[in-house]
Amino acid sequence: NAGVTQTPKFRILKIGQSMTLQCTQDMNHNYMYWYRQDPGMGLKLIYYSVGAGITDKGEVPNGYNVSRSTTEDFPLRLELAAPSQTSVYFCASKRGYEQYFGPGTRLTVT
Amino acid sequence: AQKVTQAQTEISVVEKEDVTLDCVYETRDTTYYLFWYKQPPSGELVFLIRRNSFDEQNEISGRYSWNFQKSTSSFNFTITASQVVDSAVYFCALSEETGTASKLTFGTGTRLQVTL
Numbered sequence: 451n452a453g454v455t456q457t458p459k460f461r462i463l464k465i466g467q468s469m470t471l472q473c474t475q476d477m478n479h480n481y482m483y484w485y486r487q488d489p490g491m492g493l494k495l496i497y498y499s500v501g502a503g504i505t506d507k508g509e510v511p512n513g514y515n516v517s518r519s520t521t522e523d524f525p526l527r528l529e530l531a532a533p534s535q536t537s538v539y540f541c542a543s544k545r546g547y548e549q550y551f552g553p554g555t556r557l558t559v560t
Numbered sequence: 561a562q563k564v565t566q567a568q569t570e571i572s573v574v575e576k577e578d579v580t581l582d583c584v585y586e587t588r589d590t591t592y593y594l595f596w597y598k599q600p601p602s603g604e605l606v607f608l609i610r611r612n613s614f615d616e617q618n619e620i621s622g623r624y625s626w627n628f629q630k631s632t633s634s635f636n637f638t639i640t641a642s643q644v645v646d647s648a649v650y651f652c653a654l655s656e657e658t659g660t661a662s663k664l665t666f667g668t669g670t671r672l673q674v675t676l
Contacts, residue, residue: 483663492564492651492666493605508663540605547593547612547655549664551605 454552463531471526473541481544482524486537531559566667581637583652593655594635600648642674
């Protein structure tokens with residue numbers, strides 16, 4: 451099992467550009483999550499999904515969109531990138547009470 | 561609303577010293593889970609432990625031990641005989657178990673620096 455994979459690892463965006471952060475898990479988990487980690491801070495929940503076709507907002511959803519068409523994939527979309535979205539983004543999936551995290555995507559918006 | 565406080569921003573110790581990382585939480589849930597994660601310089605998140613709100617027994621795993629006290633809403637983490645490889649940022653997290661999805665609330669982390 452590859453676990454939770456995220457692409458790309460790094461990305462630099464210009465203000466106003468859009469992009470999709472990819473997240474895939476091969477553990478057949480229903481629950482998936484997107485977090486962001488700002489420098490020197492803990493992780494904050496952006497969006498989560500309890501299964502294919504079902505998503506909901508977390509603590510900091512503004513500026514992001516998600517979709518969940520399959521159990522495996524949970525992409526995060528940034529439509530109009532802003533400097534405030536410079537962060538490290540982590541995707542996770544859950545089995546039982548434990549969340550399994552991907553390696554993260556480091557995004558810089560300039 | 562849930563909250564996790566890690567008041568220690570950064571701790572520096574010399575190798576072989578013991579060190580305790582503090583975690584205080586707030587929740588109105590009666591059922592919840594507490595976690596510790598390690599984030600080494602490489603950036604990934606490494607799961608260390610999960611504890612449910614009904615189990616106040618302390619746990620020891622090698623050089624790591626955890627002290628859960630509901631009376632003070634604390635879940636502290638002690639590393640005995642610290643090593644350079646323990647240098648990392650450590651996060652305490654609280655899971656809300658109501659509803660259909662458990663959502664983690666993280667503290668701001670404690671950066672541990674272990675030097676020779």
